[in-house]
Amino acid sequence: MLKFILILICIKLGYSYPEDAPNSTCITMMLYHNVVPKQCQSKYIIQSEISEYNINDIIRITVRSSTNIDYFKRILLIAKNQNNQHIIGTWSITNSLIKTISCNGIENTAITHSSDDDKLQIEALWHAPSIISEEKIIIEATIVTSNDEIYVDCFNIILTPKQTNLLRIQSIATDTERSILTKTKTNITWNYIEDTVTVRVTAGLMNVGEWVAMGFSLDREMGDDYVFICQVSSTGNATLRRMHTKRGKRPPLPSSVEVNVIDTTYEDGFAICQFSFNTTSQQVDDEPEPIVIERNYYLLFSGGILRTDEQIAKHNFTFVSTQPYQLQKSQIINFDEPLITTTTTVPQTNDVGVDINWTYASGITSVKMKINNLRTSQWLALGLSLDDFMGQDHVFICQHLSNDTISLQRFINPGGHSRPVLASTIVNPGGSLNVTREKFEDGIAYCDFTLSNFVDTSRQSRQNDIPKLSQTANYRPLIAFGNLDSSNILIRHAQDSRIPLKRDVSLNRPETIVYNVQATGSGLMKAHGIIMSFTWIVLVSTGILIARYFKSLWPNKKICNKAVWFAIHRTIMTSVATLTLIAFILILVYKKGQWVSQHTRLQFVHSIVGILVVSFSIIQPFMALFRCHPEEHNRFIFNYAHATVGFSALTLSVVAIFLTMFFTQFEFQSKKQWAILVVWTCWLPIIFSIFEIIEIYFRKFSSSKGNLNSFDMNDPRGNTTTQTVPTPIIQNRKKDRIKQFAILIHILIAIALALTLAILIGQS
Incomplete structure (x- = not known):
């Protein structure tokens, strides 16, 4: 027994966070509390592929050794507001060397090691929030090289929100709230009488299969909030649901707290949802705190498209108010035209045409895109899909930027109506892209590129959300086109601006794809x-x-x-x-x-x-x-x-x-x-x-x-000459x-x- 106690005393304590990290660790960035951090050295470097971020961006963050001999064993990587040190955004992994953990009960808010193996470099993907803050983001890394060597607050990098988004936030008037993306013509009113708040949401420019949601939040971020969702089903009927985002759940979950639906109608593109709820309701297990009076709430507003099962899918736009409200004070809030920092007339895209052809030789697919009538601030995309529908596709987008230059980028459409993400943020999306020509001449945009270095996709893990691009698979080509906003950000294409072509193509054989092109001659x-x-x-x-x-x-x-x-x-x-x-x-x-x-x-x-x-x-x-x-x-x-x-x-x-x-x-x-x-x-x-x-x-x-002539029956000898026809x-x-x-x-x-x-x- 004495030997066993001595062994326990001599064992060095280890720390591991299989699921969640203690809140103190997320704040102090200290993996070990009984080890004194070392003085900062330049052994390691933290890098970001971009210095400015936009709404819902996915940014690759790299932590690596500055030499080939300075290995590290453990790491903690977190993104925070530079001023108040609140944790911002979420993370996803790129390989098995790391994993995500939870801070403050919110999933995927930090990156840590998955083993104590020696590492020279790790890469992780940081997902920017859907709401842009005026503050800069600092991404901090704590690095452990051994049980008694730890570096804290030595390695970090700062990301700045894009200036165009700052201008949008700063320009929102206090008396009239506006959508920071594209939704228009929405009006929200509420009044308070005897512990009951009555709300009326009038949402314009809505189509069948779309939804809008409003929520009351104690801070300016989604999570642990009640939301009220007004949706138009595939049958054209409007309905109202009360849901919640406890622990940051996406999509929100149905709430058991009562809501009184007064009126729901959908007519001429306008959805009206009128309802009321009580401000004296009791706390419900595993749901957010009740909505009460005399507390300050920020108004959250978002919208998107329903899935085929009439369930909420990821939002296409999000708004957060710049000021808090108290529910006992009646309010009228209008969401009018989308706020644009510069006056831009968005051109029409219905006359855009494209001629795409590619050849294949020695494992390289050479693609040439020739686009007619692609005006300034427009884009055209070629999607390679396994079916006729958008989702889990590889997309190549040719953009005519506001400075009259051409830019070609490769994206991944993660699914449904989610915003496409840069393929560079995905680990091995399949093949390597090399842009060979980006040119605008005589009214024609040229976007040429090659695809090479493909790997055997038959060994691909079935757990991958997006199948890797393959030179041997058959794809259904999709053509889509739309506009860019004043900061050259993609605006979602119209419903009739996505065209599936009814034939299959493959990257390992020559192909020609033509849409809406009146070729010369x-x-x-x-x-x-x-x-x-x-x-x-x-x-x-x-x-x-x-x-x-x-x-x-x-x-x-x-x-x-x-x-x-x-x-x-x-x-x-x-x-x-x-x-x-x-x-x-x-x-x-x-x-x-x-x-x-x-x-x-x-x-x-x-x-x-x-x-x-x-x-x-x-x-x-x-x-x-x-x-x-x-x-x-x-x-x-x-x-x-x-x-x-x-x-x-x-x-x-x-x-x-x-x-x-x-x-x-x-x-x-x-x-x-x-x-x-x-x-x-x-x-x-x-x-x-x-x-x-x-x-x-x-x-x-x-x-x-036979060839017999007819004769007169009164002349049995046949002597009479007849006039009958054979x-x-x-x-x-x-x-x-x-x-x-x-x-x-x-x-x-x-x-x-x-x-x-x-x-x-x-x-x-």
């Missing part, structure tokens, strides 16, 4: 498509039907000393050759004589099929010039060759038209074009089958009746009328389909 491409569609849907099919099934029609009539069917067929097919050649010349001029690259596979296949169609259409009339006489012994060779080339050309034309449905230049996103081609493809075998059935039917009918001639006339009706129906259907397709091509 694109009229030539449209003319090519219209001419080809009309020629090969209407003229070619009609010419083939006439040559095959109308030779016996009009046997006694001639045009230019040629049979009628032959004259019509020759005229139509000569027109086909001429129009096909014209369409080919148009596309040749559009492509400036250059052949389509093999990297654009579908367009390349279309060009090969197209050149075969053009060749066949030109060969046909020349083949006909050198045909032998119909009575010649070898005439059958020409007949078979002429028919084979003609039917081959018709079949290939259908293939060529189908391939154009995948061209991004035409932006064929509706089902109308597909319906036209499906109908045409089905109609061709139907009309040929109809004519074959007509021929077979009348051939069998004629053979069964039966086969009568049947031939009937067959000809049926075929004429069938060809008329075919021509009408073909013209209708070709005309509709031509209109859609012209509108694309």
